[in-house]
Amino acid sequence: MTLTQQFITIGIVVAVTVFTRAIAFWLFPEGKKTPPFVQYLGKALPPAVFGMLVIYCLKDCSLLSGTHALPELLSIALITLVHVRKRNMFLSIASGTVCYMLLTNYLC
Amino acid sequence: MIKKALKTAFPYSIPILTGFLFLGISYGIYMRALGFSAAYPIFMSMLIFAGSMEFVTASMLLGGFNPIGAALLTLMVNARHIFYGITMVSKYKNVGKKKWYLIFGMCDESFSINCSVEVPEGVDKGWFYFWVTLLNQSYWVLGATCGALLGSLVTFDSKGLEFVMTALFVVIFLDNWLKEKNYFSSLLGLGISLVCLVVFGAEKFLVPAMCMIFIVLSLARPHPEKEVA
Incomplete structure (x- = not known):
């Protein structure tokens, strides 16, 4: 690729990324009333999207080979336990991450 | 008002500070290893600001010139942002010109924090959203810049630190579940x-x-x- 072609490629990636982020705001501008269906989606979507993001983070784990995703599953179990008991976002994230680092570095 | 929002927003961004510095440094090092000059990861992290897409773009730059393919691939990898937009249409109302930046910087992490955190009373929502977004992007750009400029000089043993991002999304999912x-x-x-x-x-x-x-x-x-x- 020439330098110009590289710039065009990066420009396209930037433009399409902004497009995916902005399209809903263009379709449903502030001045107009947002259609009830979109309001419904705005409320119903987030839990599903959070679930999807969790799976997205784990997409490269393999249950059948390597560590059998044990470090991931055990750390998530710990996060769940800590979070249900303490409800402290930072404590939950920190304990899960430290647990995962210990497991991957020393045990698995 | 602006300062108060920053003080409120900063603690929420700490997990992302950890994750983005680590991943950003990895990205900077990766780009240099592929043979790109430091300017590439620095400007790509600033302009694209979509983690996984930046890694994908790196491999696209090494292949043949294919603008339509690049557009379609970006659309597929980043399609989830359309959902984020639909969700934030009502939250990002009445925040003034900051809205443009909020939309530009709406990565997975900024969306998740701004969508799930209930901004405390007395704190300006618009500025809270703005700081979360700007802090997150600064961490990412800072990480990529450090990786690009100093990558070969630093070796650090931090295997597994990337899990902080997974932990963040698990906690956001759980927190929402409990409510x-x-x-x-x-x-x-x-x-x-x-x-x-x-x-x-x-x-x-x-x-x-x-x-x-x-x-x-x-x-x-x-x-x-x-x-x-």
Whole structure:
């Protein structure tokens, strides 16, 4: 690729990324009333999207080979336990991450 | 007002500070290893600001020139942002010109924090959202810059630190779960994504998963007349 072609490629990636982020705001501008269906989606979507993001983070784990995703599953179990008991976002994230680092570095 | 919002926003960004510095440094080092000059990771992290897409772009730059392919691939990898937009249309109302930046910087992490955190009373929502977004992007650009400029000089043993991002999303999911009255949407997102991951594989599962989530949620919508406005 020439330098110009590289710039065009990066420009396209930037433009399409902004497009995916902005399209809903263009379709449903502030001045107009947002259609009830979109309001419904705005409320119903987030839990599903959070679930999807969790799976997205784990997409490269393999249950059948390597560590059998044990470090991931055990750390998530710990996060769940800590979070249900303490409800402290930072404590939950920190304990899960430290647990995962210990497991991957020393045990698995 | 601006300062107070920054003080409120900063603690929420700490997990992302850890994750983005680490991943950003990895990205900077990766780009240099592929033979790009430091300017590439620095400007790409500033302008694209979509983690996984930046890694994908690096491999595209090494291949043949294919603008249409680049557009389609970006659309597929980043299609999930369309959902974020739909969700934030009402939250990002009445925030003034900051809105443009909020939309530009709406990555997975900024969306998740701004969507799930209830901004305390007395704190300006617009500025809170703005600081979360700007802090997150600064961490990412800082990480990529450090990786690009100093990558070969630093070796650090931090295997597994990337899990901080997974932990963040698990906690956001859980926190929302604990507040929910029914778990339909949470279970739907988890279940459909898992099934699609098994069926379509890691590279291709997001778009079919999003389509199915959209279809099921549309069908599950309560009848408009019965809905309480």
